[in-house]
Amino acid sequence: MSSPAAMQSIASEPISKPGAYLLLDALEEQGVEVIFGYPGGAVLPIYDALYERETIRHVLMRHEQGALHAAEGYARSTGKVGVALVTSGPGATNAVTGLADALLDSIPVVCITGQVARPLIGTDAFQECDTTGITRSCTKHNYLVESARSLSGTVHEAFHVARRGRPGPVLIDIPKDIQFETAPYTNRAAASNRNCIVLPEIDHATIEQVVDLMRYARRPVFYTGGGVINAGPAACAALRQLASVTGFPVTSTLMGLGAYPASDPQWLGMLGMHGSFEANNAMHDCDLMIAIGARFDDRVTGRLDAFSPNSRKVHIDIDPSSINKNVAVDIGIVGHAGEVMDAMLAAWAAREAGEPHDSARLAPWWKQLHGWRAKKSFDYAPSKKRIKPQHAIERLYALTRGKDVYVSTEVGQHQMWAAQYFHFDEPNRWMTSGGLGTMGYGLPAALGVQAAHPDALVIDIAGDASVQMTMQEFSAAVQHGLPIKIFILNNAYLGMVRQWQELLHGGRYSHSYSESLPDFVKLAEAFGGLGLRAESPVELDAKIMEMIDSDKPVLFDCVVTQEENVFPMIPSGAAHNEMLFGEVRGDEVSDAGKVLV
Amino acid sequence: MNAANPTLQSVYPVTGDEGAVREVILAVIVDNEPGVLSRVVGLISARGYNIESLTVAETDMEKHTSRITVVTQGTPAKIEQIKAQLGRLVPVRRVIDVSAESDALERELALVKVVATGEHRLEAMRVSGIFRARALDTTQTSFVFEVTGARDKINAFIELMKPLGLTEVSRTGVLSIRRGVERD
Numbered sequence A: 001m002s003s004p005a006a007m008q009s010i011a012s013e014p015i016s017k018p019g020a021y022l023l024l025d026a027l028e029e030q031g032v033e034v035i036f037g038y039p040g041g042a043v044l045p046i047y048d049a050l051y052e053r054e055t056i057r058h059v060l061m062r063h064e065q066g067a068l069h070a071a072e073g074y075a076r077s078t079g080k081v082g083v084a085l086v087t088s089g090p091g092a093t094n095a096v097t098g099l100a101d102a103l104l105d106s107i108p109v110v111c112i113t114g115q116v117a118r119p120l121i122g123t124d125a126f127q128e129c130d131t132t133g134i135t136r137s138c139t140k141h142n143y144l145v146e147s148a149r150s151l152s153g154t155v156h157e158a159f160h161v162a163r164r165g166r167p168g169p170v171l172i173d174i175p176k177d178i179q180f181e182t183a184p185y186t187n188r189a190a191a192s193n194r195n196c197i198v199l200p201e202i203d204h205a206t207i208e209q210v211v212d213l214m215r216y217a218r219r220p221v222f223y224t225g226g227g228v229i230n231a232g233p234a235a236c237a238a239l240r241q242l243a244s245v246t247g248f249p250v251t252s253t254l255m256g257l258g259a260y261p262a263s264d265p266q267w268l269g270m271l272g273m274h275g276s277f278e279a280n281n282a283m284h285d286c287d288l289m290i291a292i293g294a295r296f297d298d299r300v301t302g303r304l305d306a307f308s309p310n311s312r313k314v315h316i317d318i319d320p321s322s323i324n325k326n327v328a329v330d331i332g333i334v335g336h337a338g339e340v341m342d343a344m345l346a347a348w349a350a351r352e353a354g355e356p357h358d359s360a361r362l363a364p365w366w367k368q369l370h371g372w373r374a375k376k377s378f379d380y381a382p383s384k385k386r387i388k389p390q391h392a393i394e395r396l397y398a399l400t401r402g403k404d405v406y407v408s409t410e411v412g413q414h415q416m417w418a419a420q421y422f423h424f425d426e427p428n429r430w431m432t433s434g435g436l437g438t439m440g441y442g443l444p445a446a447l448g449v450q451a452a453h454p455d456a457l458v459i460d461i462a463g464d465a466s467v468q469m470t471m472q473e474f475s476a477a478v479q480h481g482l483p484i485k486i487f488i489l490n491n492a493y494l495g496m497v498r499q500w501q502e503l504l505h506g507g508r509y510s511h512s513y514s515e516s517l518p519d520f521v522k523l524a525e526a527f528g529g530l531g532l533r534a535e536s537p538v539e540l541d542a543k544i545m546e547m548i549d550s551d552k553p554v555l556f557d558c559v560v561t562q563e564e565n566v567f568p569m570i571p572s573g574a575a576h577n578e579m580l581f582g583e584v585r586g587d588e589v590s591d592a593g594k595v596l597v
Numbered sequence B: 001m002n003a004a005n006p007t008l009q010s011v012y013p014v015t016g017d018e019g020a021v022r023e024v025i026l027a028v029i030v031d032n033e034p035g036v037l038s039r040v041v042g043l044i045s046a047r048g049y050n051i052e053s054l055t056v057a058e059t060d061m062e063k064h065t066s067r068i069t070v071v072t073q074g075t076p077a078k079i080e081q082i083k084a085q086l087g088r089l090v091p092v093r094r095v096i097d098v099s100a101e102s103d104a105l106e107r108e109l110a111l112v113k114v115v116a117t118g119e120h121r122l123e124a125m126r127v128s129g130i131f132r133a134r135a136l137d138t139t140q141t142s143f144v145f146e147v148t149g150a151r152d153k154i155n156a157f158i159e160l161m162k163p164l165g166l167t168e169v170s171r172t173g174v175l176s177i178r179r180g181v182e183r184d
Helices: A004-011 A019-029 A041-051 A064-078 A090-104 A131-138 A148-163 A176-180 A204-216 A226-230 A233-246 A277-285 A337-354 A359-373 A389-399 A413-421 A442-452 A473-479 A495-504 A520-527 A537-549 B036-046 B076-088 B118-130 B151-164
Strands: A016-018 A034-037 A057-060 A082-086 A109-115 A141-144 A169-175 A182-184 A220-224 A250-252 A267-270 A288-292 A312-317 A331-334 A405-409 A457-463 A485-490 A530-534 A554-559 B022-031 B051-060 B065-074 B092-097 B105-115 B134-138 B142-149 B166-171 B175-177
Touching: A016 A019, A019 A041, A019 A148, A019 A176, A019 A182, A034 A064, A034 A442, A041 A082, A041 A109, A041 A169, A041 A176, A057 A442, A057 A473, A064 A082, A064 A090, A064 A109, A064 A442, A064 A473, A082 A090, A090 A109, A090 A131, A090 A169, A109 A148, A109 A176, A131 A141, A131 A169, A131 B036, A141 A148, A148 A169, A148 A182, A169 A176, A204 A288, A204 A312, A204 A331, A204 A337, A220 A233, A220 A277, A226 A233, A226 A337, A233 A337, A250 A277, A267 A277, A267 A413, A277 A359, A288 A337, A312 A337, A389 A413, A389 A457, A389 A485, A389 A537, A405 A413, A405 A442, A413 A457, A413 A485, A413 A495, A442 A457, A442 A473, A442 A485, A473 A520, A485 A537, A520 A530, A520 A554, A530 A537, A537 A554, B022 B036, B022 B076, B022 B175, B036 B051, B036 B065, B036 B076, B065 B076, B076 B092, B105 B151, B118 B134, B118 B142, B118 B151, B142 B151, B151 B166
Parallel strands: A034 A057, A034 A082, A082 A109, A109 A169, A141 A169, A220 A250, A220 A288, A250 A267, A288 A312, A312 A331, A405 A457, A457 A485, A485 A554, A530 A554
Antiparallel strands: A016 A182, B022 B065, B022 B092, B051 B065, B105 B142, B105 B166, B105 B175, B134 B142
């Protein structure tokens, strides 16, 4: 036990290594399997160390924004922390969009940036920028590493910060000379782990109060969000159980799709600007709203002073600053969604033992919900000649049943149609840019998902405009043998911009028509992938099957009707119960509403 | 232009902001590390809140913590938001609303330069005596006074010095601490 040799090893310093090796050791200890990155001058020592490291796979992207989105896709589909590695200067500035995206959608990502050597900082050196300054407001936290000695400890803390509390992106800026400088390694257990949010103990009196409200509610609704998915599979299971024992209807934000199964009869569909009639009406007319891991985003609430006017509101969130931020609530509970729901389940069961819940009191509410549902707000006019975008998604959904499917999207009309017509029964299957609304997110995100799930069917539902923003990443997919399927709903328009111009600007389609679109089939072939095109409903199914069966990355050019709009829609400046359905004229939006986004 | 239009409603949270605007003094205890001041200030300014005064120095050498005292204004809801947002920052250890207690101690130090001769010079000396200001520097035609006190007192001192030849003011910003045995 206390042999002289052991004594000596405690007394002497551990072996010193260069910073680049310390970084990789720390990543390895954190369980990192894949890095999405792009090399450059200020990270060359790290890439040199990576050359002989077989435990970590590196996926070379084509742009740093793509590296961040791929890391997001990886993180969102696995529940682990995604890692990106980029160089200084332009590498860091290109990463900013991805960092901001991860911040708004609470995605755990660690971004490692190179920096010029310490003596050069502040001298306008080649490829120098103030990375920590630029990224301060678009990261959860960032670090400029001061010495190799603090490097490995900083990496451990960065992972801790990224995944703990409300997850988010963390950036570590490492000057090049530190990557060469030698120092001993600090392991995970010895690193300082500062907490950004100290979660209070669950207050059982408050939980009792909530359960009391639940038992006597006549028109309750669960309003769930991406926080439930971030809280893990156990939280999603707790939500399902909670809905099952209470019999309450469930709706969810765009980010929360999949936490509750879309095939369940208690599911109302997505809510918000393009949500279902029944979900938005339920939010407006409910008497008890239980928000779980959702943040009352403006796309969800619509007009704030007309938002769910007659309800008691309970808000469960891990981030204290989310509670009472946009909407004042009656009971705010700061906590981990899964743990709070478990406590609610226990309290509900205890009350149930004394006196069973009178589920008959919910019957009129369900009758009303069924009435709203009968309006079939997602119905659209079918076409035999042209492919309707809604129909394309419906077919894509139908033909991928029974497969291990993950879906990402870009941003715009196709994103909303994907949310409306592609249904999810499991969490972590749906990757979309909800908060920042980043066009170009979907393709690299799909790549990240595929890297994590090599055998799964990963589909990026895209638009012809969005997909061109990060089109170059298709090359990365071919290089790394990641057979992602890019399903482009091609209407030759910036569809959502065109829709708003139609509704709000009198049909003056200012610069929203995509002139000179590339031939996507030839483009796919030029990249070394497979290109497919469907122009009529007759050939759609066979082409989709061809896409699914291909083992190559596929660009699918689905030519759809050009002037289809996303409905239903809550126009800007309107309340939940003032939805628009198909065929509307511009004058249905008030002048005041036109100034809004 | 639509500010007066009561029908204007935004999908963005532009609530009527119920509640009176009050001034708040926040003491933010932070890890003393590079960039921490920028984080705190950036967070407040990025949300459109103005900082009226700011004081910062390391207060615990062993733990390497600094105390940042921020004076800002807002409705109760906004102030709760600022506190919660500050609490999310990794290097922030605690956020204390010092002004939540009405009788919290508040001090500020100011250096005030007055250039005057004759009767004005004598009057400046008299006023400085009333305010217990110290003359740190004296020439034939000027004084530099050091005055400490709550902001009201310093504001009053400056107002009185204006007609007497006040040329320059340098103020520390507010320092604040709670009364009694309680430790923040």
